[in-house]
Amino acid sequence: MSFEPRIVGFLCNWCSYTGADLAGTARIKYAPNIRSIRVMCSGRVDPVFVIKAFSEGADGVLIAGCHPGDCHYQEGNYKALRRYLLLKRILPEYGIEPERLKLEWIAASEGERFAHVVNGFTEQVRRLGPMNCKGALIESMKDDVLIHEEHAAQGTGERR
């Protein structure tokens, strides 16, 4: 059986998620490998979410937001871009190819583009193969995520 990558997609509510919705209502077929998580803005995507997704076994992570200048929250997508560039440098530390992370701008009207991006990225991750990051590195990644979560939960009854 060929390798089917598992991809986590963080989609912003206003553009990319709506674009994905449009792809659905327009009956456009795209790779079923992506599992979408809706966030209000791509700026909500905490780099820890990406690390967490990889540590939980994702083979690729897609962050999608509004086109520059089109952000519903004015500039949340620019904040996402900053964090994305940072993540690109951090991921190799865990033994993860930076090509497993992708940031794309997809507008609400771009259902076709959403399908195109998902298909392209799925192919890209498929070529990279399953995650090489194993054993100790995965453990350290999980530890880092846990430390962050515990730190955030400190002093409160729940995690934020």
Place this chain on the structure above:
Amino acid sequence: MMDAGGKSEGLIRLEIDGRTVSVPSESTILDAAKILGIEIPTLCYSPLIEPYAACRICSVEVEFPGGKKRIVTACNYPVWEGIKVYSDNGKVRRIRRMIVEMLLARCSSVAVLQDLAAKYGIEEVRLEKQDEKCILCGLCVRVCAEIVGKAAISFAGRGLHRRVATPYDRQTEDCIACGACALVCPTGVIRVEDMEGRAVAHEELQLGPAKAVTVPFLQAVPNVPYIRADRCIHFQTGGCGHCAEVCDREAIDYEMKDEEIEVDVGNIIIATGFELFDPSVMRQYGYGRYKNVLTSLEFEHLNSASGPTGGRIMLANGDAPSVVGIVHCIGSRDKRYYEHCSKVCCMYALKYAHLIKEKTAAEVYNFYIDMRCSGKGYEEFYDRLLAEDVRFVRGKVGEISSVPIGEGEEGKLIVRVEDTLVGMVRRIPVDMVILCPAMKAQPDAKELSRVFSCSVGRDGFFIEKHPKLAPVSTTSDGVFIAGACQGPKDIPETVAQGAAAAAEVLSLIDRKEIEIEATTAVIDEERCSGCRICNTLCSFGAISFDEQKEVSVINAALCKGCGTCVAACPQGVIKARHFTDRQINSEIEGILR
């Protein structure tokens, strides 16, 4: 000047054709005659310009108080106390007759002189006939110098060689193409020609306002005139200013400028409409090259009872058309231009066909791809038109040309079309072609969507929040859309959408308070370290720093809930309601299980 005779101060009494009149001292005999309603013919006179007495046609006989008589020109002869004027006695008529005869000899084909000749009973011109058009009245020269303030034309030559000319008989840069000379010319010899082809779409049909002072359109609200600076002589040369002189309300202010006004509002309805596709880019249809190829909007104007022809459907030369072709889908349903269907064209094309049939004896062809007559009563109307003997040719028109090949094509526009129902290419000669161009989105819709942070689709039309459940809302609260800015639609649909948007706004106003999204961020003040990283991240200024407590605080009314600050907090003490880390982490764990 005092007058003992009990008459009004500064007024002069005179008698014209036995009737007495009092006029201000600066008046001319012509002015006085006008007050009495006595008609004195003029050619070189205009109330706007200093009189010149070039044509002499206004000659009248004046009898002075002493009994002395004299022939003078009424247009520039000042009134005197007690004079008696004879505007139409035998002597005056004889003199005018001679003047007209001489003018007519020079300009034998000028209509205004022929009319005068008929009036004065001239049957045969005894002098040698010439075919000049200009009577050298000098109105054009004077209007250009006095009113326009340009002097782009003047008299040249002397005696027999006198004529009106531009400097050195060349095309002059002094001419601002205002058309004032053509307007005043009594013989119509001066014409303003359009050098670029198409400022004038139709000789009878000037689309858009032709004058500098105009109302935008007849149904405009408020229906007040305005000055188009690009056409106004005053704005180009500083001259003229006649509108300000004649307006006794003193409503004209040349100093007025466009200004930006800031208005605070709680709701906004975007109703910016559509733009009509310019068919001149589709060269094969000859729009812009052939005078009788019109767009639907131009035809609408031509056909309008308040339009330039009073609703008479006519060709550029004034004749009634005998065959009219209506070409559907110009730029719409066309992968090279706009893929969408403009929706309204089929129905207005049918309306045009019906009106042309009603008003003229013309044969009407509709060239269509598909007839799309969905809607109440629409299909029935189509059926009626079929019965009215309107021709329907199913096929996309390939070309409209004026090059005749076959019989009956001379002087016609030939529509070359593939008739897909017959299965052959046909050449159909017509007199007039009406193009139905695509309704396209306003070119600045994208820019506007950014201002209101809502979105436009690939076709440039605004996207509603939900196609079924929120058809006039946008992704921005308080911003609504109505009409053709959302997509091509006809008037009933537009009205319905406008009413819906207004109702949405009213319901928000009526509520007096606004519901805000519950997805806001909150800071746990106990644990905030006061690092202020989040302060600068917020695009909405919702996060401020409490100097006393030394913590950052979020104003829930301003927070839009994007969560950018939540992702940035190094302490992890900002919580995004409904999108908490815990929820998202659980989602990640769930989908990767």
